[in-house]
Amino acid sequence: MLQFTCGKMKSRFLQVLLLLGLSCWGTGSAMAELKVASLHPLLTDLAKQIGGDKVTVLAVVAAGTDVHHFSPSTQHMKQVAGADLVLASGKGLENYLGKLRDNMSAGQVLLEVGEAIPSLELSEAAALMEAAEQGHAGHVHGGVDPHWWNSVDNMQRAIRVVTAAFSKADASNAAVYETNAAAYGKKLGELKKWAKREFSKIPSGHRKLATAHLSLGYFAQEFGFKLIPVQGLNPEIPATSKDLAAAVNTIRSSKVRAVFPEQGVNPKHLEKIAAETGVVFSGELVADGNGIGPLSTFTGAFEHNVREMVKALVPAP
Numbered sequence: 001m002l003q004f005t006c007g008k009m010k011s012r013f014l015q016v017l018l019l020l021g022l023s024c025w026g027t028g029s030a031m032a033e034l035k036v037a038s039l040h041p042l043l044t045d046l047a048k049q050i051g052g053d054k055v056t057v058l059a060v061v062a063a064g065t066d067v068h069h070f071s072p073s074t075q076h077m078k079q080v081a082g083a084d085l086v087l088a089s090g091k092g093l094e095n096y097l098g099k100l101r102d103n104m105s106a107g108q109v110l111l112e113v114g115e116a117i118p119s120l121e122l123s124e125a126a127a128l129m130e131a132a133e134q135g136h137a138g139h140v141h142g143g144v145d146p147h148w149w150n151s152v153d154n155m156q157r158a159i160r161v162v163t164a165a166f167s168k169a170d171a172s173n174a175a176v177y178e179t180n181a182a183a184y185g186k187k188l189g190e191l192k193k194w195a196k197r198e199f200s201k202i203p204s205g206h207r208k209l210a211t212a213h214l215s216l217g218y219f220a221q222e223f224g225f226k227l228i229p230v231q232g233l234n235p236e237i238p239a240t241s242k243d244l245a246a247a248v249n250t251i252r253s254s255k256v257r258a259v260f261p262e263q264g265v266n267p268k269h270l271e272k273i274a275a276e277t278g279v280v281f282s283g284e285l286v287a288d289g290n291g292i293g294p295l296s297t298f299t300g301a302f303e304h305n306v307r308e309m310v311k312a313l314v315p316a317p
C-alpha cells in the first residue's frame with residue numbers, strides 16, 4: 001500500500017490528501033514496519049511504550065475522546081484499513097467492532113486486549129446504573145466492567161498481550177519489543193509501590209470513592225477502596241430533588257469524606273452534593289483514559305489520580 005510521510009509533504013498537499021480521506025501513517029519512524037491502529041488512548045500509549053521506533057501508531061480514538069460514545073466515521077474506517085494490527089480495549093467497550101471487522105481485510109489482525117484480562121462483574125444495581133448512564137441499550141456492557149485499564153496489574157497483563165502480538169506480527173524486532181516491555185513493566189512495578197505508599201497515608205475508614213460514573217472497580221479491587229456509586233445521577237438526565245436527596249443520604253450514611261468528579265463527566269450534581277453535605281469536592285480524576293497532554297498516558301493519569309485521592313482523603317493535620 002502506498003504510504004506518505006507527513007514531514008515531507010507540503011501542508012497544502014497534505015490537506016488535499018486528508019480531504020480525499022487518505023490516512024497519514026507517516027508520523028512515526030520512517031523505518032517502522034509495523035503499523036498499529038489504536039481504539040483507546042491508553043492503548044496508543046502502551047503501543048508506543050512497547051513499539052518504540054519500530055512501530056507506527058495511529059490514534060484512531062484520539063486523546064480526550066469520550067471512549068463510551070465514540071463511533072467510527074468513514075475517515076476512521078480508512079485509517080484502520082492501513083493498519084497491520086488494530087488494538088481494541090474489549091470487554092464490550094467498543095460496540096462497533098463487528099462493523100470494523102466487516103471492513104477489515106484478511107491480513108489484518110484485530111486484538112481485543114481486555115479479553116485476556118480477568119473481568120469484574122458489575123453488580124445488578126451497578127449494571128443498571130451503567131446502562132442508564134450510557135443513555136441507550138447499545139452501550140450496556142453485558143454485566144462486565146469495561147474499565148480494566150484502571151489497574152496497574154491489568155496494565156502489566158496488557159503489556160504481555162500487546163508484546164506477544166507485536167512479536168508475532170514482526171518477529172524480526174521481537175527482542176526490541178521484549179526489552180521495551182521489560183523496562184516499562186519495571187516502571188509500572190515501581191508506580192504501584194509508590195501508590196501503595198501514598199495510600200497508606202489514608203486511614204482505612206476513609207478509603208471510599210464516591211463518583212457519578214462507575215469507573216473505578218478494578219482500581220478499588222487492587223488498592224482496597226470501597227466504591228460508593230452515587231445512584232440516580234445520570235449526568236445526561238436532570239436529577240430530581242428526590243435523586244439528590246437520596247445521594248445526600250448515601251454520602252452521609254456511608255460516611256464518605258469526598259466526592260470525585262471525572263474528566264468528561266458533568267460535575268454539577270456532585271458539586272451540589274458536596275455543597276449540601278460539606279464533604280470535599282476533589283480535583284477531577286481521569287477514569288476513562290481520556291486525559292489530554294501529560295494526562296494522556298497511563299502513568300500520567302494514574303499518578304494524577306493517586307495524588308487527587310490522597311489530597312482529598314488524607315485528614316488535615
Ligand SMILES: [Zn+2]
Pocket residue numbers: 068147213214215287288
Ligand atoms: Zn467509563
